[in-house]
Amino acid sequence: MKQNLSAPVITIDGPSGAGKGTITQLVAKKLGWTLLDSGALYRLTALAAETAGVALEDEQRLSELALSLDVEFVPGDYGEPVNVLLNGNDVTRDIRTETCGNNASKVAPLPSVRAALLQRQRDFQQFPGLVADGRDMGTVVFPDAAIKVFMTASAEERAERRYRQLKDKGEDVKIATLLSEIRERDARDTGRATAPLKPADDAVMLDTTGLGIEEVLAQVLKLVEESIG
Numbered sequence: 640m641k642q643n644l645s646a647p648v649i650t651i652d653g654p655s656g657a658g659k660g661t662i663t664q665l666v667a668k669k670l671g672w673t674l675l676d677s678g679a680l681y682r683l684t685a686l687a688a689e690t691a692g693v694a695l696e697d698e699q700r701l702s703e704l705a706l707s708l709d710v711e712f713v714p715g716d717y718g719e720p721v722n723v724l725l726n727g728n729d730v731t732r733d734i735r736t737e738t739c740g741n742n743a744s745k746v747a748p749l750p751s752v753r754a755a756l757l758q759r760q761r762d763f764q765q766f767p768g769l770v771a772d773g774r775d776m777g778t779v780v781f782p783d784a785a786i787k788v789f790m791t792a793s794a795e796e797r798a799e800r801r802y803r804q805l806k807d808k809g810e811d812v813k814i815a816t817l818l819s820e821i822r823e824r825d826a827r828d829t830g831r832a833t834a835p836l837k838p839a840d841d842a843v844m845l846d847t848t849g850l851g852i853e854e855v856l857a858q859v860l861k862l863v864e865e866s867i868g
């Protein structure tokens with residue numbers, strides 16, 4: 640019998656606002672597994688570029704930045720999200736703005752930026768297991784993952800979720816603007832040539848429109864139970 644010597648991986652891919660980050664954190668906590676927020680690496684690359692005055696089209700310098708990112712993910716206290724340090728500075732809030740997310744989706748199509756971040760992401764695969772969220776976790780980064788979820792929701796519901804999330808953080812945002820940004824980001828993420836946003840052939844589709852966080856969590860944990868036990 641073939642023995643699998645690598646730690647199991649659950650991938651959660653999907654568009655912005657589908658609930659990937661929320662569910663990934665809850666599943667990782669429930670299982671006691673490591674978490675990879677791959678989008679944070681693209682956001683950090685965009686932020687590092689802004690700080691260094693590097694243009695978002697300068698593939699050569701962006702890939703050098705991506706390769707040499709000095710990043711630390713510091714797990715928060717019980718139930719708190721991970722804090723992110725870039726060059727020793729706490730950038731947890733800075734990388735979560737809509738501007739940073741949009742800039743991240745502009746550096747993400749560049750093949751050498753993606754190549755520069757690949758091994759860094761694969762290094763997160765550790766025992767007892769990994770829950771990884773992003774756009775290409777199941778298709779490119781962890782093609783052998785034990786469970787692959789492709790999480791979606793209507794663009795209107797995702798914009799509404801994002802609106803509430805940003806309002807809670809005190810950001811002044813308009814729902815119509817968020818909806819058009821989400822649509823633009825969806826188009827950039829699905830339309831790019833390298834590692835586009837799409838479900839892996841063996842992914843389970845999970846449409847979360849109209850579902851609450853607890854309902855989505857229960858569905859993912861059911862998949863885990865059925866597949867890993």
Ligand SMILES: Nc1ncnc2c1ncn2[C@@H]1O[C@H](COP(=O)(O)OP(=O)(O)O)[C@@H](O)[C@H]1O
Pocket residue numbers: 653654655656657658659660661662800801803804847850851852855
């Ligand atoms: N199923 C859900 N129902 C309602 N709100 C949700 C659901 N899943 C996530 N949210 C909320 O939507 C916002 C965006 O979720 P997030 O996990 O950041 O999405 P993603 O990582 O896919 O961009 C968060 O404020 C989160 O609490």
Ligand SMILES: Nc1ccn([C@@H]2O[C@H](COP(=O)(O)OP(=O)(O)O)[C@@H](O)[C@H]2O)c(=O)n1
Pocket residue numbers: 654655656657660677678679681682740743744745747748772773774775776824828
């Ligand atoms: N694995 C990944 C993760 C993110 N990204 C890019 O990075 C951007 C920000 O990702 P994110 O997951 O933090 O964004 P949200 O879904 O939280 O809005 C996305 O719009 C993608 O363009 C990617 O290309 N591949």
